[in-house]
């Protein structure tokens with residue numbers, strides 16, 4: 001009865017949005033998309049646009065990387081616009097901290113079909129800064145440490161994605177745009193466009209898929225298509241790529257629009273060098289692709305108020321930054337002296353350009369500098385940097401850890417922030433460092449290219465173009481020299497700290513993209 005009411009309401013709201021008739025096509029070249037017919041209009045301005053974010057992590061609930069920062073801040077930036085109703089669905093991992101967990105309340109439960117299984121799905125909810133969050137509960141899938149890295153991740157995120165579609169009547173919310181992020185949420189777009197769009201209440205929902213990193217595509221053996229993912233074999237052509245299931249490929253193909261997290265990365269992923277095998281799919285769909293640079297949560301990353309800092313400061317009064325540096329040096333057992341501190345806060349994986357650092361680490365450390373590293377990752381890199389730290393005791397501080405509090409102390413205490421990524425879809429650390437008046441030194445790729453401009457040309461940091469350790473070293477020397485001129489360095493710090501990395505501009509670009517997605521067919 002309640003569901004019937006809901007369906008009626010949705011149909012009414014669809015009519016209000018101006019859409020009239022739809023047609024569904026289904027042949028070997030096209031998926032079961034509802035197609036708009038002539039006369040379809042944009043939603044009227046008087047109605048709220050309903051956006052449902054689907055993602056595998058979001059601050060402040062659960063975070064393993066940059067995705068969590070974006071899903072933690074973009075929805076809230078959008079929700080400031082009274083014309084938008086923004087909601088987010090996440091898995092209810094057991095690692096969500098108790099203080100966050102306590103904020104949620106139980107809405108109810110249902111059973112979600114997954115191949116031949118019917119799985120329990122509890123739904124929890126809470127509201128934070130104008131955004132409604134839903135959490136999908138199933139202890140079999142999510143009562144495990146961490147978020148990823150299990151043999152059955154494909155099944156876990158298939159269950160999550162399928163649950164997103166199943167809970168819509170339950171929560172009484174049919175979004176205008178289902179905004180899915182990375183491969184873990186790809187199946188939500190795929191289920192929508194293959195199976196659910198035939199239901200009247202789902203037919204007007206448009207899908208937008210955002211790639212945060214094309215390296216992780218969600219590849220599985222073709223045998224599990226029907227059994228585990230529950231997708232009829234007639235859609236095999238949509239999911240198959242290179243002899244296996246490729247969830248990212250299918251989400252790109254079947255979403256009305258797809259995006260990535262910087263304009264330069266949007267160009268780069270059309271090439272074999274960056275696309276990890278998906279370049280042909282990207283090029284084929286390039287008319288649907290948009291690159292929007294991420295912002296950061298400038299309220300959370302504010303040196304004037306950040307409680308993790310040894311002292312607060314702002315561009316009007318930078319004295320606190322010197323305190324941050326001295327106290328950080330003490331904390332990390334580095335001599336307290338006025339030499340440039342070069343910092344890296346990074347996952348220790350190859351695409352972060354760590355081989356470049358390895359090649360010239362000794363040259364860097366022979367200069368009158370200090371080097372601070374914070375991060376975890378591949379064992380080989382961890383061991384290499386630990387050894388470097390031992391050999392350059394008192395000059396290099398190597399911290400193999402993931403520590404939010406320490407990261408903020410380093411962002412504020414360092415002078416130069418090194419980020420020589422081989423590829424970087426957007427990168428947030430260079431923006432956070434900037435905000436703390438720590439000068440980024442980056443390779444010109446992806447979002448690094450879009451956010452940091454060279455000092456020599458009046459920019460906010462230091463940059464080098466090719467993947468060459470000696471080009472990087474040359475620019476490091478340039479930065480060390482620039483540091484010696486206190487007055488111009490102070491100006492550079494102010495320039496970096498006042499560069500606008502808020503979500504203001506990017507949130508507007510997302511709104512335009514939602515409208516474009518709604519208009520697409």
Ligand code: GLC
Pocket residue numbers: 065066067070212213261294424425426427428447
């Ligand atoms: C991924 C990317 C990173 C980006 C983040 C948020 O972690 O590797 O570059 O900033 O997603 O979009």
